[in-house]
Amino acid sequence: MxxxxxxxxxxxxxxxxxxxxxxxxxxxxxNLISRFAKDEFRLDxxxxxxxxxxxxxxxVIDKLIKTQIWDTAGQERFRAITSSYYRGAxxxxxxxxxxxxxxxxxxxxxxxxxxxxxxxxxxxxxxxxKSDLAQSREVEKEEGKGYAETERLCFMETSALQNQNVEEAxxxxxxxxxxxxxxxxx
Ligand code: GDP
Numbered sequence: 001m002x003x004x005x006x007x008x009x010x011x012x013x014x015x016x017x018x019x020x021x022x023x024x025x026x027x028x029x030x031n032l033i034s035r036f037a038k039d040e041f042r043l044d045x046x047x048x049x050x051x052x053x054x055x056x057x058x059x060v061i062d063k064l065i066k067t068q069i070w071d072t073a074g075q076e077r078f079r080a081i082t083s084s085y086y087r088g089a090x091x092x093x094x095x096x097x098x099x100x101x102x103x104x105x106x107x108x109x110x111x112x113x114x115x116x117x118x119x120x121x122x123x124x125x126x127x128x129x130k131s132d133l134a135q136s137r138e139v140e141k142e143e144g145k146g147y148a149e150t151e152r153l154c155f156m157e158t159s160a161l162q163n164q165n166v167e168e169a170x171x172x173x174x175x176x177x178x179x180x181x182x183x184x185x186x
Contacts, residue, residue: 024110026103036056037069095127098138098141127156132164
């Protein structure tokens with residue numbers, strides 16, 4: 001999509017959402033985002049804070065929604081994610097790797113950060129990625145689901161590799177944000 005076409009969409013679209021991906025390095029964030037954004041995948045970078053983002057346009061009921069999804073571009077490795085990454089985000093996908101328990105343990109830390117910088121109203125989907133690697137599983141599905149229920153998060157296991165549940169996870173987040181916004185504007 002070129003810039004002119006993109007601007008035209010901005011004028012037509014009813015909502016523009018910002019959503020962020022977060023979680024330990026190597027859990028599959030970049031693969032999830034590129035799966036979801038598909039042919040509309042456009043990696044722009046914001047060099048000042050070293051993040052990248054992609055867009056996806058979706059129709060929910062009768063509203064045209066443009067979602068701008070931010071990826072850490074590996075900056076989490078250097079603990080370089082700052083409050084500006086989260087600012088203005090209405091949704092977050094908090095990702096761990098079901099084959100690496102440490103990435104699930106760290107979900108608590110990422111959630112704390114999300115709530116500190118993004119506020120309590122943010123829609124958060126907890127995602128256990130790499131579900132195709134069942135033989136190496138270190139985190140049971142029930143455990144992820146149980147934690148999500150305790151923290152009132154949505155939950156899904158995905159495989160970016162096999163394209164399982166990726167669309168569903170993003171759509172869950174976007175639909176929830178849409179619900180919240182349309183209730184607020186009533
Ligand atoms: P990020 O650091 O969180 O952005 O993670 P990446 O998207 O770069 O993925 C890290 C590694 O995990 C890469 O080698 C990917 O090919 C691999 N990977 C990502 N998602 C999956 C998945 O669903 N299944 C499997 N088996 N590997 C995956």
